[in-house]
Amino acid sequence: MLNHSVRMTDKNDEENESGVVVATKPKTQRPPLYKVLLLNDDYTPMEFVVMILERFFSMTHAEAFEIMLTVHKKGVAVVGVFSHEIAETKVVQVMDYARRHQHPLQCTMEKE
Ligand code: TYC
Numbered sequence: 001m002l003n004h005s006v007r008m009t010d011k012n013d014e015e016n017e018s019g020v021v022v023a024t025k026p027k028t029q030r031p032p033l034y035k036v037l038l039l040n041d042d043y044t045p046m047e048f049v050v051m052i053l054e055r056f057f058s059m060t061h062a063e064a065f066e067i068m069l070t071v072h073k074k075g076v077a078v079v080g081v082f083s084h085e086i087a088e089t090k091v092v093q094v095m096d097y098a099r100r101h102q103h104p105l106q107c108t109m110e111k112e
Pocket of ligand 1: 038039044046049
C-alpha cells in the first residue's frame with residue numbers, strides 16, 4: 001500500500017520478499033530489425049548499382065562504390081538495417097527501379 005502509493009516512483013521497481021524496493025530491468029520490447037541484402041549478377045552495370053545505393057540508401061559515392069564492389073566480389077552484402085516496413089519499402093523501390101531499367105538486380109530482406 002505504502003509501497004504502491006508513495007515509494008514506487010519508477011514503474012520498473014519491484015518489491016522483493018523482504019519488502020525492499022529493487023530496480024529491475026525495463027521490460028521494453030524493441031521491434032525486430034531486418035537486413036536489406038543486395039545480390040550480385042552478371043548483367044547489371046556497376047554504375048547502376050552505385051546509383052541505386054546513393055539514391056535509395058543515402059550513401060556517398062565512395063561508400064556506394066565500396067559496397068557495390070563487395071557484392072560484385074562476394075555475391076551479396078547487407079546494404080542497410082531497418083524496421084520491417086522501411087526494409088520492405090527499400091526492397092520494392094530497388095526492385096521496381098531495376099525492373100523499369102530492365103536490369104536483373106535482386107534485392108531481398110531477412111530478419112536480423
Ligand atoms: N557483377 C556486375 C558486373 O560485373 C556488377 C554488380 C554489382 C551487379 C553488384 C549487381 O548487386 C550487384 N557488371
